[in-house]
Amino acid sequence: MYKSILKPIFFLRKPEEAHHLTVGLTKFTFNLPVVNSVVNSIFELDDPRLESQVFGLKFKNPVGLAAGFDKDAKVIDEMAMLGFGFIEVGTLTPKPQEGNPLPRLFRLPQDDALINRMGFNNGGVLEAVERLKKRKSSVLIGGNIGKNKVTPNENAVDDYLFCLEALHDYVDYFVVNVSSPNTPNLRDLQEKEPLKQLLQAVKSANDKKSNPKPILLKIAPDLTDGQLDDIVEIVRETGIAGVIATNTTIDRSKLSTPQPEVEAIGAGGVSGRVLAKRSTEVIRYLHQKSNGAFPIVGVGGIFSAEDAIEKLEAGASLVQVYSGMIYEGPALIKKIKKGLLAYFSR
Numbered sequence: 001m002y003k004s005i006l007k008p009i010f011f012l013r014k015p016e017e018a019h020h021l022t023v024g025l026t027k028f029t030f031n032l033p034v035v036n037s038v039v040n041s042i043f044e045l046d047d048p049r050l051e052s053q054v055f056g057l058k059f060k061n062p063v064g065l066a067a068g069f070d071k072d073a074k075v076i077d078e079m080a081m082l083g084f085g086f087i088e089v090g091t092l093t094p095k096p097q098e099g100n101p102l103p104r105l106f107r108l109p110q111d112d113a114l115i116n117r118m119g120f121n122n123g124g125v126l127e128a129v130e131r132l133k134k135r136k137s138s139v140l141i142g143g144n145i146g147k148n149k150v151t152p153n154e155n156a157v158d159d160y161l162f163c164l165e166a167l168h169d170y171v172d173y174f175v176v177n178v179s180s181p182n183t184p185n186l187r188d189l190q191e192k193e194p195l196k197q198l199l200q201a202v203k204s205a206n207d208k209k210s211n212p213k214p215i216l217l218k219i220a221p222d223l224t225d226g227q228l229d230d231i232v233e234i235v236r237e238t239g240i241a242g243v244i245a246t247n248t249t250i251d252r253s254k255l256s257t258p259q260p261e262v263e264a265i266g267a268g269g270v271s272g273r274v275l276a277k278r279s280t281e282v283i284r285y286l287h288q289k290s291n292g293a294f295p296i297v298g299v300g301g302i303f304s305a306e307d308a309i310e311k312l313e314a315g316a317s318l319v320q321v322y323s324g325m326i327y328e329g330p331a332l333i334k335k336i337k338k339g340l341l342a343y344f345s346r
Contacts, residue, residue, distance in 0.1 A: 002328075002329030002331065007327075010022065011107065014105075015105040015106060015107050016105045026075050026078045030081055039081045043082045043083045044083060045061075045334050046060060047337075050062065050337060050340060050341065050344075052317065054295050054317045055241035055295050056214060057173065061084075062085055063083070063320075063321065063340075064087060064088060064297070065079055065084045065086075065087045065320065066299050067144035067175065067177070068118070071089065071091065071092070071122045072092075072122055074131060076089070076131075076141065077135055077136050083333045083334055084333060085140065087139055087142070088141070088143075088144050089128060089132075089144065090122070090145060091120050091146040091177045092122050092124070092125040092143065092144065092167070093145075093159060094163060094166075095124055096123045097119070097120060097121060097149060099122075100119035104117045104119065105118065108262070111256055111272060111274050112272050112273040112303065112323070112327045113270055113271065113273060113323065114323050115265050115271075116248065116268050116269060117181075117266070117268035117269070120146050120149065120180065125166045125167060126166055129166055132167075132170035133170065141171045141172050142173045142174070142216075143163070143167040143170075143171035143173070143174050144174075144175040144218070145160055145174060145176060145177065146163075146183070147160065153194070156189060156198065157198050157201045160201070160202050161201065161202065164202060168206075168209060172213065172214075173213050173214040174215050175216045175218050175244055176198065176199060176202055176216070176217050176218065176240075178190050178198070178217070178218070179219050179220040179246070180248070180269065181250050190223070190227070192230045192233075195230075195234055199215070199238040199240055203238055203239060215240040215241055216242045216244050217243050218244040218245075218246075219231060221245070221247065221278045221279055221300065222249055222250055228282065228285050228286060232286060232289045232293075235290070235294050236290075240294075241295065242296060242297065243286060243294065243297070245282045245300075245316075246282050247269065248268075248269025248270055248271045248275070249275055249278060250269060251270070254274045255270070271301075271323045272301060272323040273303055275323075276302070279298065279300025280300075280310055280311055281314075283315050287315025287316075288315070296315055296317060297318045297319065298314070298318070298320070299322070301324070304324075304332075304335065304336070305336045305338065308340065309340065309343050312340075321333070321336075
């Protein structure tokens with residue numbers, strides 16, 4: 001139904017308009033009594049074999065919704081109905097910000113890809129907290145946190161600590177996002193010393209809590225092997241819980257969409273099928289270099305159960321989807337879980 005009816009309708013609209021339409025329709029229709037029951041019956045697939053313990057949390061299944069879809073925690077309960085094992089909200093910043101000028105989200109159907117330069121558009125962490133207080137589902141929630149565009153890098157730690165403090169009682173784990181290509185100079189924070197100092201500050205504040213939460217780091221796929229070696233060392237030295245690999249890429253060399261069309265779009269990070277190979281390479285490299293010392297959440301180009309299995313075989317403990325759901329539809333989550341059950345039963 002999605003590919004034959006809904007997707008063509010959504011794809012007639014501009015991508016960001018289609019996203020807001022999807023969120024609005026989901027919020028309305030999924031909460032109608034009859035629809036609620038139907039959605040649950042269609043997408044539900046629970047099985048003990050899908051459960052796993054990762055960084056101290058029990059996941060009912062390893063398939064999560066990546067950050068970016070539900071930035072402001074508006075449809076957590078509705079997304080939970082689709083069968084996700086965990087949902088990541090954000091990226092959230094201390095102050096509300098509009099993000100980059102429109103248009104800032106683009107489809108590349110020829111590549112099953114997206115280009116975005118959203119720029120951490122969100123209503124601010126305090127607004128999201130109010131929604132999180134009212135959520136009804138028990139799905140595990142990750143809080144993806146970043147800095148405001150106007151905050152200079154030398155003060156970035158203050159923004160991350162503000163978000164940590166605000167969200168701490170309402171999420172199950174945190175993700176420190178320094179890898180978006182759409183906030184000026186943000187990726188400079190991935191350099192070894194600034195990153196180590198940032199993570200140490202965040203972890204220190206977290207450790208002082210009565211119930212500290214796992215802290216993860218989300219990294220870019222564009223890091224060199226030397227930089228990935230630094231990541232392994234930093235994770236070990238700071239004692240954070242794990243890594244999310246990977247964010248969007250600035251590399252456009254693998255796209256088959258005509259170059260003039262891509263150039264006309266302008267700046268932005270690429271996600272989708274073309275990211276699959278590189279994100280898996282990063283996962284495998286980190287896993288091998290660290291001897292599996294920390295969990296990795298694999299994200300990038302997952303469009304099928306086979307794609308998810310590839311990430312797990314490379315060393316990931318969990319996976320996340322976003323672009324794959326845009327192109328394949330919400331049935332993708334159940335398809336992945338079915339494929340994983342067959343894989344685990346071999």
